[in-house]
Amino acid sequence: MSGESEPEPTALSPAERAIVGLIDEDALVALTTALVEAPSENPGGTEGAAVAVLEKSCRALGLTVDVREAAPQRPNLVATLTGGDGPGLMFLGHSDVVPAGPYWTADPYTVRTHDGRLYGRGTTDMKGGLAAVVAAMAAVSRAAEFGVELSGPVRLVCTADEEEHGLGVRDFVSRPADHDFLGCVVAEPTDLQVVRGCRGASYIEIDVTGRAAHSGRPADGRSAIDAAAAIVELIRADSEHLTGSLDDLLGCGTWNVGTIQGGQGISVVAPSCSLGIDRRLMPDEDPHVIAEELRKTIRDNGIDTDGISVDVRVTMEMPGFATAADHPLVTAAVGSVTDAGTVTSVGGWSAACDGGFVSRDLGIPSIVLGPGNINTDAHQPDESVAIADLVTAARAYALAALRLLGTTPARP
Numbered sequence: 333m334s335g336e337s338e339p340e341p342t343a344l345s346p347a348e349r350a351i352v353g354l355i356d357e358d359a360l361v362a363l364t365t366a367l368v369e370a371p372s373e374n375p376g377g378t379e380g381a382a383v384a385v386l387e388k389s390c391r392a393l394g395l396t397v398d399v400r401e402a403a404p405q406r407p408n409l410v411a412t413l414t415g416g417d418g419p420g421l422m423f424l425g426h427s428d429v430v431p432a433g434p435y436w437t438a439d440p441y442t443v444r445t446h447d448g449r450l451y452g453r454g455t456t457d458m459k460g461g462l463a464a465v466v467a468a469m470a471a472v473s474r475a476a477e478f479g480v481e482l483s484g485p486v487r488l489v490c491t492a493d494e495e496e497h498g499l500g501v502r503d504f505v506s507r508p509a510d511h512d513f514l515g516c517v518v519a520e521p522t523d524l525q526v527v528r529g530c531r532g533a534s535y536i537e538i539d540v541t542g543r544a545a546h547s548g549r550p551a552d553g554r555s556a557i558d559a560a561a562a563i564v565e566l567i568r569a570d571s572e573h574l575t576g577s578l579d580d581l582l583g584c585g586t587w588n589v590g591t592i593q594g595g596q597g598i599s600v601v602a603p604s605c606s607l608g609i610d611r612r613l614m615p616d617e618d619p620h621v622i623a624e625e626l627r628k629t630i631r632d633n634g635i636d637t638d639g640i641s642v643d644v645r646v647t648m649e650m651p652g653f654a655t656a657a658d659h660p661l662v663t664a665a666v667g668s669v670t671d672a673g674t675v676t677s678v679g680g681w682s683a684a685c686d687g688g689f690v691s692r693d694l695g696i697p698s699i700v701l702g703p704g705n706i707n708t709d710a711h712q713p714d715e716s717v718a719i720a721d722l723v724t725a726a727r728a729y730a731l732a733a734l735r736l737l738g739t740t741p742a743r744p
Contacts, residue, residue, distance in 0.1 A: 343671045347478040348734055352672070354471040355726045360463055361450065361719060363389055365443040367459035368452040374428035377405040379492040379500075382427045382454075386411075386462060386490060393470050395488075402503035406492040410504075413469050415482030419514040421733050422487045422696065423465040424686055426494030426501075429454040435713040448719050455717040456704030461519030462490060464703060464722050468729035475738065482737045485511060494686050497648050501686040505693040514736060515661030516696045517729065518687040521704030521717075524724060526665045526678045528699050529581045532613030532652030533684035536623050537606065538563060539643045544596060544603040553601030554639035557594045560605040562635050563642070564589055566626070567609065579614065581654060581680040586612045612684070615652040650684045653691035653698055661697050664735045665728070669701070672727035701728070 344352065363385075370381035383399060390397050390411035398410045409427070432440035432453045440453040450460070465488050472486060491500030540560045545553025567587045574584045587609060594605025611622060627636075627644045636642045655662060657678060669676040683706055687698040703721035704710065 344731075347475070347480050348731060350478045351471050351475055351480070351734060352727050352730055354474060355467050355723065355730065356470075357719065357723050359470075360467045360722055360726055363463040363466060364450060364455065364460045364717075364722060365452075367463060368443050368450075368454045369441055371441045371453070372428050373431045374493060374495040377403070379406055379427040382459070383407045383409050383490065386427070386466070389466055390488070393466070393473060395469065395473075402492050402500040406499060408492055408500045408504055409488070409490040411469075411488045413473050413482070413486040415485045415737060418483040418737070419512040420484035420487055421736050422489060422513045422516040422690070423729065424489050424491070424516055424518045424690060425458055425462045425465065425520075426491050426686060427462075428493055428495050429457065429459070430495050430711050433713065437714055440715075445719075449716040450719060451714055451716040453715055456521045456715050457706065457710035458520050458702060458704075460704060460717040460722050461521065461702040461725065462488075464725040465519050465729055467726040468733065471726075471730045472733050475734065480734060480738045482733075483739050484514070484737050486733050486737065487511075487513070491686055498650055498686060498689065501689045505689050509694060513696045515659075516687060516690045516698040517661075517665065517732065518685050518698060518700040519702040519725070519729075520683075520685050520700050521702045521706045521710055522681070522700050523705040524669055524674055524701065524703060524721060524728070525676055526662060526669065526699055526701050527681040528657060528659075528662050528678055529615065529654035529680040530652050530684055530688060530700060531582050531585070531680075531682060532615070532617070532688050533648070533650045534611045534613055534619035534622070534646055535648040536609040536611055536619065536626070537645055537647050538609065540594070540605045540607075541641045542601070542603050542605075543639050545601040547599045547601060550601050553603070555602050556605035556640065557602040559635050559640045559642065560592065560594060560607055562633070563607065563630060566629055566633065582614060582652070583680075583682070585614050585617055612682070613649075613652050615654045617652070619646045619649045650686070651688035651692045652684065653688045654680075655691070655697045655699055659697055660736065661699055664732050665699055665701055668728040668731035668735060669724070671731055672724045674724050701725075
């Protein structure tokens, strides 16, 4: 690749410049390609193929690698570059991808290159980000050659099942931690912008049970569809209420009724109806509390009475998080991306990610920062990522690790 299209870092120390210069674009592209060509669609429990590729690469670098199943055939990987006894820096990613789906112009699991971009399912979300972390760790592993030691470890955590129910990250945070970390960088696609806060996500499912009757005498029955419609109106009203108080970083929680199924036949009063609801969460919100408040509102409005029963349950939750704008993790990330050669900004994200669990359950300040654009590149046909962005991400990750953990030993 020509260096003419790659901005040169301008504010690096000689050691930083030398270490960042070790990042191998060809190796980075090769690892991204190998990861994409090891399909790991979710659902399906097929993450093992991609994890095997990642494990082989990390072991070749001399990293300490631990692979264990979060669920049958759904492995998590933890790869560690050892450092001093101080707090470390964690990078977080996931091995699963959404199904390829239709309308691709070529095989989604055979990577192709065109106009400086890699095309394939997972290039952006988020195997390119995983490869960039490994490339950064490869460079930082040689820091001692340039007089820099690490005050703590650099760790890559790759989880399974992020795209569905978070089995991998739930298992990871449930295990005793063996080290402290000053921060976590989630390598999800942010177009190399520094995201210091994310809303969380939850699924709330509602089953309404009524009583069937002949449609010629609807008063003899109790329509579950009518009751479900009334619940949808309560949700709509709460949606409007939430918009009245907006957070500067993340806006507000939101409701979306994504699915509705019900009824037995056109000539029958509906005996059942189910709603599938997405509730996006602010960092301080608990979906179980929200579900209980919804149950109470349903009762208070007389919906859950007179032959109608309603069951409300949370079937998925992913917490949100917010890290202070002046936290060293945020400022180091901004400086590192800038000095890696691109313009960045600091903001919030409407999407959710595994970083919420790391922040909430482990108390580790988190940000999201990665190559690719989640809105224009991810979860769609002909997913792609710019090779230049992969390189910039790897440089930024390496610089962040050096600036947060790097020390220059005093000479005797």
